[in-house]
Amino acid sequence: MEKQEINEKIVHVMSVVFEVDENDINEDSSADTIDKWDSLRQLNLILALEEEFGVSIPDEEVGNMVNYKIIHHVINEML
Amino acid sequence: MADNSVYNIRSLSYPEILKRNLQLSKAVEGKFFSVNILSNITVNPIKEILEYKLRTLSLKPVITFGNYDNIVQESFTLEHADLIIVFYELINLGENFNIAAELLAEDELTAVVAKCKQDIDIIFENLKGMPFVIFNGFSSAAFSTPVHSKKNVDSIENELNEWLIDKKRENIHLVDLNKLVLSIGHDNAFDKTKFLKYKSLYKIEFLKLYVSSIENLLLRRAGKLKKALVFDCDNTLWKGVIGEDGPSGIDMSAKSDIGKNFNLVQQIAASLSVKGILVCLCSKNDLHEVVDLFGKHADMVIDLRHIVTHRINWKNKPENLREIAIELNIGLDSIIFIDDADFEINLIRDQIPEILSFSVTENLDEYPSMILEIAQRYFNLEPLKEDLQKVQIYKEQAKRVDAMNRISNIDTYLSTLGTRIIVKKNDKEQISRIAQLTQKTNQFNLTTTRYSETEIVNLVNDPQTCIFTFDVSDKFGDSGITAVLILKESLLGKEIVEIDTFLLSCRILGRKIETKIINYIMYYCKNKNYKTVKATYKKTNKNSQVKDFYLNNGFTVINVSEDALYFTSDLDNLKYSEIEFIKLIEE
DSSP states (O other), X not given: OOHHHHHHHHHHHHHHHHTOOGGGOOTTOBTTTOTTOOHHHHHHHHHHHXXXXXXXXXXXXXXXXXXXXXXXXXXHHHO | OOOGGGGOGGGSOHHHHHHHHHHHHHSOOSEEEEEEEEESSOOTTHXXXXXXXXXXXXXXEEEEEOOTTOHHHHHHHOOOXXXXXXXXXXXXXXXXXXXXXHHOOHHHHHHHHHHHHHHHHHHHHHTTTSSOEEXXXXXXXXXXXXXXXOHHHHHHHHHHHHHHHHXXXXXXXXXXXXXXXXXXXXHHHBOHHHHHHHOOOBOHHHHHHHHHHTHHHHHHHHTOOOOEEEEOSBTTTBBSOHHHHHHHHOXXXXXXXXXXXXXXXXHHHHHHHHTTOEEEEEEESOHHHHHTTTTTSTTOOOOGGGOSEEEEESSOHHHXXXXXXXXXXXXXXXXXXXXXXXHHHHHHHHHOTTSEEEEOOSXXXXXXXXXXXXXXXXXXXXXXXXXXXXXXXHHHHHHHHHHHHHOSSHHHHHHTTOOEEEEEESOXXXXXXXXXXXHHXXXXXXXXXXXXHHHHHHHHHOTTEEEEEEEEEETTEEEEEEEEEEEEEOTTOTTEEEXXXXXXXXXXXXXXXXXXXXXXXXXXXXXXXXXXXXXXXXOOSSOGGGTTTTGGGTOEEEEEETTEEEEEEEGGGOOOOOOTTSEEEEO
């Protein structure tokens, strides 16, 4: 998968899970900058990423994935 | 091959569901529909999936979750909801129960089962006033231990499921989770890691399957079950083209490899017709060639008795389907259409998206099971007595329309029908029929308030409320209980009554029955010494035809809001012209 495509997919998933516009998601997006990012949506986020990329995100990473950069890093490691 | 999975939520990825759900949430139309989910595990990801499903049914869902693992406690204080769903999972009955269950001594096991039974009793008792509850059956499938060592869990599962069946009330609908797990496999259903970490037991794949599997219950609850199943003929009811291959060249023989599938589909169609589903034909053919097969071709299972109406001609199919809807007096969204030609399927999907259109499967061996699944998903296969007569009744309707075309003056025609109405008040034997009518009637329904059987029981027993039921018959047959009116004493004063509900089944419309009934009710109220009758019209997407009903029947508008009209009528000055050609009898 192209790097560009991975970025787009992550932004898309975050946008539908947190109900924000794709344009409002950038490298600095995190649980602090997105209102709807709470623990229940965190679960939705993980499930959506797993289905979108066909991966199973390891337990120990789930709690860390609270901003765009880390999500990006974890997904790239797994692909 | 036209894609048949377009209507199935399981074909969508979770992010796609989230996206579409968000889009639909911005379209404001639809009626509020409250759902409360009680659970002893985390099932929150079901929220958006269920929301999406309900939004595709034109409802505006408001889904709330009870506190985690508080099913019994929540059941005591639950506010009214249109739908309650209960996930009561064995695997979380206690800490580490997947292991602990097998370590229980016999007396401990008995105690666990007794406690659960007691909980079930309390939950059912507390939820008895709720109109519609989906309660998942107990399943041991999540306990992934080797086959023969699940002794304790198996016995808990069996005992509790028997208890559920035994104790279940009319408002409780059980779902067999074991069957769902079986159909996609243990590993696709459960997420062990997320269960241990978040108590989130199910994978998204399973939650999609679950929502898809309760679709029939959701349609039933929302009053949106389908009514008619329309078949094309060539390569849909038989293999081959009658106009080219002739009667001897087409195949629907139970004994032929290809024909047996069409034979089975015909058997399903015939059995659906017997169950009250309106089976119709819509085919580009010469009428006589198709009609000549019925009752004559040895391999035909269905005959003309099973077919409510047909459009066998060379007109385009959207036009024919619209005509069928008008003739049967049903909405386009009550129709399912089956055809083998992609062109026709795509045309209908494009022109009349309200009609669900399915293509005959490429692999014909899968065709009969697809038809059966459509039947189970979209139709009511547990019909009441009235529904069984429906095929007959709709055929009579067709006869009436025919007679109407021949007599020019409508009243002259109506007077030839010999219509008779029998009125009953608070008839306890008709509770399920009354509830069903409030659930299903969309077009002639002034307020569209949906009542469950439990709510109807309460109204029947309420001295300030009177439920009138109307049994309508004419020389073509008995339509059964087809109209309901609920009268309530007003809180505004002793001399005021309100019409809470007034509905007529669409199959008795256009015969001035509604006018006869409202006249009767007004005189009934006057004789009871009431002074004023109040009434309301609440706008929905389907009931615009009754917007002016009260205005045309002697009421005056007193208030107008965005989605309702409020009427009043003074009983001192009643002026009605009696409709003499309808006879009304009080029982």
